[in-house]
Amino acid sequence: MIGRLNHVAIVVPDLAAAAETYRSTLGADVSDPIDLAAHGVTTVFVVLPNTKIELLHPLGPNSPIQSFLDRNPSGGMHHLCYEVEDILAARDHLVAQGARVLGDGEPKIGAHDKPVLFLHPKDFCGTLVELEQR
Ligand code: CO
Numbered sequence: 001m002i003g004r005l006n007h008v009a010i011v012v013p014d015l016a017a018a019a020e021t022y023r024s025t026l027g028a029d030v031s032d033p034i035d036l037a038a039h040g041v042t043t044v045f046v047v048l049p050n051t052k053i054e055l056l057h058p059l060g061p062n063s064p065i066q067s068f069l070d071r072n073p074s075g076g077m078h079h080l081c082y083e084v085e086d087i088l089a090a091r092d093h094l095v096a097q098g099a100r101v102l103g104d105g106e107p108k109i110g111a112h113d114k115p116v117l118f119l120h121p122k123d124f125c126g127t128l129v130e131l132e133q134r
């Protein structure tokens with residue numbers, strides 16, 4: 001059911017420093033910071049030949065990633081995003097398998113203007129999983 005790894009998201013305490021690490025030390029193709037107010041994050045996209053890395057930093061007082069940064073002050077891997085063909089069919093399959101979908105279970109429009117869902121980390125090897133419709 002899952003397809004390509006769309007991105008790996010990493011929460012960072014200092015977005016400029018993280019972008020510079022990926023740009024200069026690792027020699028990657030790095031975007032300018034983009035504020036995604038609806039998601040409460042500022043993000044920098046690192047484009048790799050086979051996937052993307054998203055560097056995330058909290059934006060605004062109610063950012064959903066602030067508590068992650070509070071628990072992990074030096075940052076860390078936040079989630080993996082897999083592509084699926086049909087997000088509603090994927091959700092229904094997963095729910096039938098006993099997996100927990102976060103929130104109200106309805107897809108939201110994600111950072112790439114495509115429908116996304118998040119799955120409970122306890123059901124997926126301790127990793128928060130995002131599904132994005134292709
Ligand atoms: Co994501």
